[in-house]
């Protein structure tokens with residue numbers, strides 16, 4: 001990406017091992033993320049551009065001398081952040097706060113919308129899979145690198161559990177995966193807030209019980225009505241702009257919790273007073289998806305959840321620029337890339 005709206009496919013030098021804990025991964029599947037749309041809308045022109053993409057499944061091609069758990073030919077999920085797997089935060093399951101964290105496709109780090117990329121701390125970062133590289137479950141497995149783990153994180157932070165009422169703000173891939181996560185964790189009622197018919201249909205398939213397509217004060221009233229007048233126990237904020245967070249706080253029941261996973265586009269958090277007077281917990285951040293793979297993987301392998309249904313378009317590398325456009329125009333929910 002060279003500037004807002006300017007995505008190009010370019011030949012760059014092959015990645016190579018820099019540190020002995022690195023691996024080079026040949027990407028077999030990647031995708032375009034809703035969070036890639038923020039720079040797509042606003043990036044300042046940059047001379048060298050930023051290599052994009054932070055979600056991938058691939059095959060290990062080369063490993064550095066200190067890589068112990070992986071070898072050439074292993075099929076792996078690449079979480080959107082690299083982590084060493086050994087520091088205090090990795091042991092606590094908060095891999096996105098790792099002392100050596102790096103975010104693929106950001107701040108000069110190489111991205112996964114590519115044929116191959118360098119992965120730091122390969123043993124800590126990559127999660128090996130025991131399926132073939134063309135397995136039919138590939139779309140769902142690919143969501144473990146970000147959107148499914150991120151939707152799950154929103155649900156965990158929002159304290160979703162059996163019998164709870166849940167509202168999901170945002171009908172993008174993360175919001176839709178948030179519906180799956182809420183259903184999976186036993187929520188009794190799941191309200192999806194969105195306005196695109198294709199996304200709402202998918203949300204219902206994933207377990208949403210109610211739909212609110214209105215915005216602002218009207219949306220707040222409708223959610224309260226649907227939840228016995230009080231608001232939802234758990235609110236998943238899967239958008240990232242101030243209005244979405246304000247809505248999320250506004251529809252939380254007193255004592256409830258908001259799990260934010262949308263990348264915030266504002267420096268301040270709105271809704272301070274309603275959150276305070278309602279004793280509403282507001283938490284969240286970059287999901288430690290590496291920590292969640294182990295928990296979510298069996299449900300995918302055994303067919304209990306199918307988050308891969310969020311992909312509604314497949315492209316080769318040449319189709320990536322148009323894939324960005326299609327997602328920005330809300331023509332596509334999520335684009336899968338086959339390098």
Ligand SMILES: [Zn+2]
Pocket residue numbers: 083084085086087088089090091095097098099100
């Ligand atoms: Zn760590």
